[in-house]
Amino acid sequence: MLESTGADIVHVDVMDGRFVPNITLGMPVVAAMRKVTSLPLDCHLMIMEPSRYALEFVAAGAAWVSVHQEADPHLHRTLDSIRKGGAKAGVALNPGTPVETLVDLIGDFDFVLLMSVNPGFGGQSFIPRIMDKTRRLDALRTERQTPFLIQVDGGVSQKNAAELVQAGADCLVAGNAVFKAPDPAEAIHQLQAMMRGNRKA
Numbered sequence: 001m002l003e004s005t006g007a008d009i010v011h012v013d014v015m016d017g018r019f020v021p022n023i024t025l026g027m028p029v030v031a032a033m034r035k036v037t038s039l040p041l042d043c044h045l046m047i048m049e050p051s052r053y054a055l056e057f058v059a060a061g062a063a064w065v066s067v068h069q070e071a072d073p074h075l076h077r078t079l080d081s082i083r084k085g086g087a088k089a090g091v092a093l094n095p096g097t098p099v100e101t102l103v104d105l106i107g108d109f110d111f112v113l114l115m116s117v118n119p120g121f122g123g124q125s126f127i128p129r130i131m132d133k134t135r136r137l138d139a140l141r142t143e144r145q146t147p148f149l150i151q152v153d154g155g156v157s158q159k160n161a162a163e164l165v166q167a168g169a170d171c172l173v174a175g176n177a178v179f180k181a182p183d184p185a186e187a188i189h190q191l192q193a194m195m196r197g198n199r200k201a
C-alpha cells in the first residue's frame, strides 16, 4: 500500500525498553522489510548506546539511520561511521533537548529528527512549541550555510503539516495520521500535497 500510493520513505521506530519504555523491533525485522519493498528504510534508533548497533541497521538495509543525542556521548564518531557505512546519518532530539546542542556537529549529519512527542509510543499529541524549534533549526542551517534536512516525528497530521513545512520541515513522519485514517492512501496524498504547497523557496 505504501509503495502503490507513492509514499516517499518508510520510517521504522526501533525501541529498546531502556532509552524509551516500549520495545518494538530490531535488525531481523528491518532485513525482512528490505526484502518486500524498494522504498528507502529510515531507522530511528530510540536505543541506548546506538553506536553498538547503527551499522548493523545499515547492513540490514537502512538507507537512513538516526541516533538520539541524549543516548550517545560520542555522536561525532557514530555519525561518521553511519556515513562511512553508506547511509544518511541523522541526530534525533527529544522535545526538551535544544537544537543549539548540535551547533558543533553541523556538517557531520545529513538530517535532524525533531521529536514532537515524548518518544516511546504512537498516538500522542503534537507539542506545539516544536514549531518554534523547527524555525530555530532552519535559521541555524541558513546562518551556517550548511544544508541538512529537518524531519519532524510525532503527532504529525493534516492539522499541523502545512505550518511545519512553512517552519522549515523537509520530512514529515506520520503514523496514526496514515495508519488510523479511514483511507490511508488518501491521507498520504493529502500530506504530500500540503508539503508541496507550503515548501519554502
Ligand code: ZN
Pocket: 011, 012, 013, 044, 153, 173
Ligand atoms: Zn520515529
